[in-house]
Amino acid sequence: MMAIRELKVCLLGDTGVGKSSIVCRFVQDHFDHNISPTIGASFMTKTVPCGNELHKFLIWDTAGQERFHSLAPMYYRGSAAAVIVYDITKQDSFYTLKKWVKELKEHGPENIVMAIAGNKCDLSDIREVPLKDAKEYAESIGAIVVETSAKNAINIEELFQGIRPVVLTVCQLPGNSLISTSAASQLMALPAHLSAAVRPPAQQI
Numbered sequence: 001m002m003a004i005r006e007l008k009v010c011l012l013g014d015t016g017v018g019k020s021s022i023v024c025r026f027v028q029d030h031f032d033h034n035i036s037p038t039i040g041a042s043f044m045t046k047t048v049p050c051g052n053e054l055h056k057f058l059i060w061d062t063a064g065q066e067r068f069h070s071l072a073p074m075y076y077r078g079s080a081a082a083v084i085v086y087d088i089t090k091q092d093s094f095y096t097l098k099k100w101v102k103e104l105k106e107h108g109p110e111n112i113v114m115a116i117a118g119n120k121c122d123l124s125d126i127r128e129v130p131l132k133d134a135k136e137y138a139e140s141i142g143a144i145v146v147e148t149s150a151k152n153a154i155n156i157e158e159l160f161q162g163i164r165p166v167v168l169t170v171c172q173l174p175g176n177s178l179i180s181t182s183a184a185s186q187l188m189a190l191p192a193h194l195s196a197a198v199r200p201p202a203q204q205i
Contacts, residue, residue: 003053007167008060009160010076012104013085014096015064018119021150022085023061026160031151038063041075046160055164073107080167081113083159088118088147091128101141111170114143115163121147121154 011019020038024030027046040063047056060075062068076082084100086093097116104112116138118129131147138145144162148155 002049004047004056005053005168006056006058007081007164008058008079009081009083009163010060010062010072010079011083011085012062012072012076012100013064014087014090014093017064017085017087017090017093018148018150019064019083019085020061022083022117022119022148022156022159023059025150025153025156026057027059029153031153037065040068040071048161050164057160072103076104076108076112079109079112080170081115081163082108083115083117083163084143085117085119086129086134087120088129088131089120089123089126094129094134098137101143105141113163113166113170114141115159116143116145117159118145118147119150122149122152 011023013019015037020035020042021031023042023044024032024035027044038061042061044059044061045056046059047054049055060079062072062075082100082104084097084104086097101114104114116134118131118134134145134147144159144166146155146159146162148159150156
């Protein structure tokens with residue numbers, strides 16, 4: 001029987017940036033043009049093989065509306081990683097992302113892994129947020145950054161697979177128990193096209 005690691009991931013970001021669409025594309029490989037806004041939060045899981053064990057993503061997709069903001073700490077506390085999503089065609093959503101990062105640094109788990117996802121890269125002709133700006137900001141906070149398109153299935157799988165080795169590396173730190181595990185596994189290197197301030201080497205844990 002294969003050992004299972006559980007990795008809790010929380011998605012944060014402004015309403016309408018495509019958080020739910022990213023999760024649905026990753027878990028179900030499906031895109032719904034008429035997806036309804038999330039109320040409070042929704043929960044989905046996906047289990048993927050990795051060497052001699054299975055990694056189970058426990059994904060909390062939080063609502064972006066301001067009236068649900070106070071509920072977010074229930075979902076990001078105890079998370080191994082947070083994916084903060086912005087819409088590359090809406091500068092305001094990038095400002096909101098920075099507010100989420102500030103909140104995570106002040107109130108989130110000490111060693112939470114942060115990933116920035118610039119969604120809707122299929123609409124790059126009406127872009128408002130340059131990728132260069134996102135990369136510079138991600139580097140300043142030690143986060144992974146990648147542009148995605150839930151609609152066209154661009155970099156969705158790579159986003160979550162990129163988080164995984166960083167989470168496993170961080171969780172080796174003394175006293176860190178943000179993932180559950182019953183066996184050792186080998187870390188894989190981050191995909192080359194993902195940017196990260198912390199790029200862990202492949203190693204045994």
